[in-house]
Amino acid sequence: MKKVFTILLSLGLLSAQGQDLNQFYKQVDSFLGKYTKDGRVSYDKINKSLKDVEPIYKQIGEMNLSNASDNEKIAFYINAYNMIVIYQVAKYYPLKSALDQSGFFDKVKHKVAGEMITLNALEIIKLLRNYKDPKFHFVLACAAKGCPKLASYAYYPDKLQEQIDARTKTALNDSRFIRVNDNSNKVNVSMIFKWYIKDFTQNGQSVISFINTYKTNKIPDNYQLDYYPYDWSLNM
Structure with missing residues (x-):
């Protein structure tokens, strides 16, 4: 009986985590659709409506990935990175560059799935080192014009590789980038x-x-x- 209860509890936890992640992806998707276009981000408008991004930023910190699949983790980390960058720029806007804020990428830590981590560590340790896919460089936004264009949608586990490949092709066929x-x-x-x-x-x-x-x-x-x-x- 105890074993059955444990299995049911585990299934319930998995279901709850899946629902939380799906809700997170949808929130990011809605936000990006509202505030981004053709790789440009309306930091000025977000600064005036921080209530639209603060709940997403908080959710990034509280997410539980203990039972998430690799694709769920990758999609979460990509979306989390992009949203943290946007949140941090918008919060301190007006800035001319993300580098105007000391330690933007390598010193300032954010809570990501219960762990305090910098943006650099999120990119390198959680994504590049774990999954060794150089195409991540074309989906992560660094708030700069020199970066590949930010997508106006969230990344989802069930179409992750298709989305990553599409953004890579977009960047590498852009005559301003290559x-x-x-x-x-x-x-x-x-x-x-x-x-x-x-x-x-x-x-x-x-x-x-x-x-x-x-x-x-x-x-x-x-x-x-x-x-x-x-x-x-x-x-x-």
């Missing part, structure tokens, strides 16, 4: 590819071969690779 110059046989790419070069050169591939995996018009292998300066001004 700047190919056929006259000089050069390609200028974001500093993201330099900062995280190990992520993009796994299994012996080059940065260009990684980009070509998702780029419609392939970059010739003999083109010279260079990096343009990162634009940290707000994506608004």
Whole structure:
């Protein structure tokens, strides 16, 4: 009897956690649909309506992931990262850049699923180190124009890979993000590819071969690779 009760309790916990996560994804989806468009975020409007983002920020801290699947965790962490960035910029707006707030990424800690953690740790430890997918770099928003465009929707576990692949293709086919110059046989790419070069050169591939995996018009292998300066001004 005790064993049956334990199983039922466990199933109830799983169901409650699933409901909480689904509600979280829907809240993020609604919020992004309201305050973001074509990669731009209305930080000024959010600053005047912090009540729209504060409950989501609080929910990020209280979420229980103990029985979540990998896809549920990945979707949660991506959405959590993006919402924390937006919340933190909006809270201290007006800012010209996220870097105007000391320790924005590497010092300020936030409660994420019961754990106090920085944005850098959330990105590197919870996502990149655990799941080793360089495409995360194209779905995480850093509140900067130099970052790949933020999606105007939340990430969901049941369509996670489809969404991540779509955002990767969008970024790598954006001529402002990947700047190919056929006259000089050069390609200028974001500093993201330099900062995280190990992520993009796994299994012996080059940065260009990684980009070509998702780029419609392939970059010739003999083109010279260079990096343009990162634009940290707000994506608004």
